[in-house]
Amino acid sequence: MSSSLPPDTHTWLGSADPDFLDLAIREIKAADPEAAVQRLREAPGLVWVCSQRSFVDLVEAWQADPPIFLRHICPIHREQRLDEGSLSKLHLDEEMLAAIDPMRSFSVQTRLFGGPNLKPFQVNEALAEQVIAAVGAPLQVKDPQQVISVVILAETGGIRAWLGLSLATQNLSNWAGGIHRFRRDPNQISRSEFKLLEAIQVFQVPWVAGGQALDLGAAPGGWSRILRLYGQQVTAVDPADLDERLSQDPGICHHRLSAQAYLARSPGRFHLILNDMRMDGPASANLMAAFAPHLEPQGAALMTLKLPYRQRLRVLRQSLEILGRAFSVVRARHLFHNRSEVTLYLRVPQSAVSTT
Incomplete structure (x- = not known):
């Protein structure tokens, strides 16, 4: 961690899908049973946390063993109380500016809750101009090295703003609140394409040039289309028809x-x-495990695991146990584009690789 970063803090904000917030809070409590966690009624999916363990300490623990449902975290180094007419006074003080590393790229990520009369880009631009003028750090909106997180919450009696500075790698996601957006492709076949695109980025899935990819349950073909964009030869398996736009693609069987x-x-x-x-x-885990012998030694697998509401943890644990007999479960994550499911990233166990 750079010595120019601000002092560590024990207060921070955590984000998750509102429907999975209870499970995200369980993850926080598992890491720090003494943490005070407050749900913010005006901001569904957001919690304010005061933990016994420091933010940096928790970051290090979660980098080694990432949470599944806690999507994004950011430290709180400053809190400002404002009213609707004084939002333009939101600023970074001298101490926060001094903590920004001028040699590292930065971005400002703003989230607004409760209807303040401004847009996130307005806050981003104003604070970015302040940083550039005072520090000279290069602005890089996509994939920055350090992030100024701003959360503005309209409450009864006024507006509360939280500001924090962190390395982008400390936030669990490079996207504000873990809200991973993609530009819609005019050739898009299904919404599920966003799930695969997000998984590819989050898990950093390796690619073999001209590799062989198997798409189980492929119809209508969204994931097969994405695989073709990455240069894969696709075997699509599904009793149903694929989108007719894929019928002329010789790279899809x-x-x-x-x-x-x-x-x-x-x-x-x-x-x-x-x-x-x-x-x-x-059942899906057992089927996937049956396909494990058909994965190349350095290959990878991605699957979504459906979680019924009242049995989410039981189904997740049981399925991970089944998959663990055939794969190394590298990561499980509730992605922004998941619904009542998590996405799993699987690899061939190293013990199996060493004997092949």
Whole structure:
């Protein structure tokens, strides 16, 4: 950690999908049972935390063992009380400016809750201009090295603003609140494409040039289309039809079969196996484990695991146990584009690689 960063803090903000916030709070409490956690009624999915462990200490723990449901965290180094007419007075004080490393790129990430009469980009631009003038650090909106996080909350009686400075790698996500946005492609086939694009970025999925990819439950073909954009040769498995726009692509071979029927045909090996099927979690995990022998030694697998509301943790634990017998479970994450599911990143166990 750079010595120019501000002093450590024990107060910070955590973000999660509102429907999974209870599980995110469990993760916070598991890391620090004495933490005070306050849900913010005006900001669904956001919690204010005062922890016994410092922000940096928790960051180090979560970098080694990342949470699944806690999507984004940011420290609180300053709090300002404002009213609607004084929002223009929001600023970084001399101590925060002095803590910004001039040699590292930065961005300002603003989230607004409760209807303050301004837009995030207005705050971002104003504070970025202040940093450039005072510090000279280079502005880099995408993939910055350090982030000034701003959360503005309109409450009864006024407006509260929290500001914090951190390395981008400390926030669990480079995107404000973990809200990962993509520009809509005019050739997009399905909304689920965003899930795969986000997973590719979050998990840093490796690619083999011209690699063989297996897309289980492929219809209507959104994930197959994305795989083709990454130069993969795709085997798409689904009894249903693929989007007609994919029918002329020689890089996609469509088998109109169930995944179970295709497995019975003893398929070859693949560099990447994907599974976004709507199946019961343990059943999907068992099916995925059955395909593990068909993954190349350095290959990877991605799957979504559906979590029924009243049995989420039980299904997750049971499914991870099943998958752990066949794969190394590298990461499990509730992505911004997931709904009632998590996305899993799987690799061939090193013990299996060493014996092949």
